[in-house]
Amino acid sequence: MSINKEQIRTALTHVFHPDKETDLISLEMIQDIIVQEKYISFTLELPEKNDKLAHSLKSKCEEAIRKFVDREAVVDITTGVNISLKRKLEGEEPAEDSSQQTAEPEQLLPGVKNMIAVASGKGGVGKSTVAANLAVGLARTGARVGLLDTDIYGPSIPTLFDIHERPNITTQKKLVPIEKYGVKLVSMGFLVDTDQAMIWRGPMVTSAVKQFMQEVEWGELDYMVLDLPPGTGDIQLTLVQTVPLTGAVIVSTPQHVALDDVRKGVAMFRKVNVPVLGVIENMSWFTPDDMPEKKYYIFGKHGARELARKLEVPFLGEIPLRESIMRSSDQGDPIVHSDPGSPAAESFLEISNRVEQALIVRNREQEETEKVEIKFRP
Ligand SMILES: Nc1ncnc2c1ncn2[C@@H]1O[C@H](COP(=O)(O)OP(=O)(O)OP(=O)(O)O)[C@@H](O)[C@H]1O
Ligand SMILES: [Mg+2]
Structure with missing residues (x-):
């Protein structure tokens, strides 16, 4: 038995x-x-x-x-x-x-209805690519969306959105997010030289992120997507306790080593009572651009899907490894915007849709006081 x-x-x-x-x-x-x-x-x-x-x-x-x-x-x-x-x-x-842990930060951003963290146990699995396409995908539905790059040591948003100017500051000394493809963007990379940030320690990172919450003119947002630094160490743990997250999505590739990290990621969010909205598998198979019908499962098959089932968290979808995704990211124009009808973009759009649905379920199950409204797809 x-x-x-x-x-x-x-x-x-x-x-x-x-x-x-x-x-x-x-x-x-x-x-x-x-x-x-x-x-x-x-x-x-x-x-x-x-x-x-x-x-x-x-x-x-x-x-x-x-x-x-x-x-x-x-x-x-x-x-x-x-x-x-x-x-x-x-x-x-x-x-x-743990309500006490979240009670105070709840006030941090009263105009933001949903705050979603995009996390991964391991680096380089495509978290920033997912965060960027998720944010643009949600904005395409007509929602008001912000994207905050909390990866102070390796900010990606300046590259992913091809932004090299400095943001404006209001007379009240608030930073104005830079808006592109319908998303309000803020990244440490807009402000600080990355080499300088390398020497920052955990508490400095947390206070910088807190400032990004409070001292930025975000306005009213339906969704704020947070691109977290890779890993499940002290910095991530403090970060997820500092901001009032509605939920988290975890990105993984199908390899075993990355899956073990998913487990740690899920454990980290459960520890601080942040609901895990689901797991996204990136680089699920390789499809060459000149052979769009082919699928090569170079890192194994359905690994993240299986693990999500075992961990009893939703599986939000698969994203293929495609040169077009990398190219569009390198050119600062996420594929969901540059080529929304492509199969690669469709996989991101399906995932954004599932994230939206997962938030609806999550918010429905939440206590009345913390209930938040969600904009439905037109
Ligand atoms: N599905 C994909 N197809 C092709 N290239 C991809 C895909 N996903 C990510 N990449 C590429 O892989 C690299 C790493 O992706 P990304 O920066 O999004 O990962 P990350 O998890 O945010 O990394 P880090 O841990 O350093 O923050 C980038 O060059 C990106 O363009
Ligand atoms: Mg990243």
């Missing part, structure tokens, strides 16, 4: 936190369980990095799974840090009450 997630959860209710006399499942310290035949993987969340209990808890989890589920199970446990657990373990506020 094959193993299922419920069996794993039940087994882990036998593992107790030594200081709390409560099991790890009740403490919500186990996340992202994946079962593939006898291979079981999950994240063990701990309140701090290098937690002294990590080693013993991991062994106890393994033991419990072998004892209660399958003697031959192969268990792979990743440890993650969830700072809100500290309060929970110290007997104060419950971990799930």
Whole structure:
């Protein structure tokens, strides 16, 4: 009989936190369980990095799974840090009450209805390409859209939109976004020499992004798309806690190494209670421009789709690897704008549509007070 997630959860209710006399499942310290035949993987969340209990808890989890589920199970446990657990373990506020984390930033941008982060565990998977085409795709429906490049170390928007001028400043000392292809754009690359930003540390990045929220004349927006820096480290974690995100999309390529990073990405957003709207697979297959009927699955097939299913997050679609996508990006004219009828652009447009739908669902399920309106496609 094959193993299922419920069996794993039940087994882990036998593992107790030594200081709390409560099991790890009740403490919500186990996340992202994946079962593939006898291979079981999950994240063990701990309140701090290098937690002294990590080693013993991991062994106890393994033991419990072998004892209660399958003697031959192969268990792979990743440890993650969830700072809100500290309060929970110290007997104060419950971990799930992260409303406090988002309450203050909620005021940051009252004119913005939906704030979507585009993230990836790994660099170079096409996050900025997706963010740019998603923003332009949403704007094509008549929505008011902003795109903020939070990748201070490697801003892409100046290139992707071919912008080399400096933005204007209003008399109230607010920065005016540069508008192109129907999208209001702001990037650190407009303002700072990238080499200079290289020496910035995490807190400086966060405060710069906060300033980009408050000191920019964004006006009313239906969507603000945030292009995040690659990875799931401290900078990303702080960023996603600083801004009031409506949801996040995670971009991955089909290779295994990138998929492992998707899992970390999903775990990061769940940790801070930001709904993952879905996973987008980029470079799903290669289609040469002169052989448009061909599909070469050079990085494997359906990897991200499968992982999304296992992680129980929506799969938002696939984007082919095409020279035309790269060319249009290099020329500063995203394909959704430069060649909207092409199959490559269509895959981006379908994804924008699904993101819109995912936001509608997300906002419907959200509490009344935080409900936001969405513009429907005409
Ligand atoms: N589907 C695609 N087809 C062809 N080229 C692509 C595709 N997606 C991305 N690229 C190219 O791959 C390179 C990396 O893409 P991009 O900059 O969007 O990735 P990223 O994840 O934002 O990278 P970083 O982690 O450095 O921010 C770029 O040259 C881009 O034009
Ligand atoms: Mg990028």
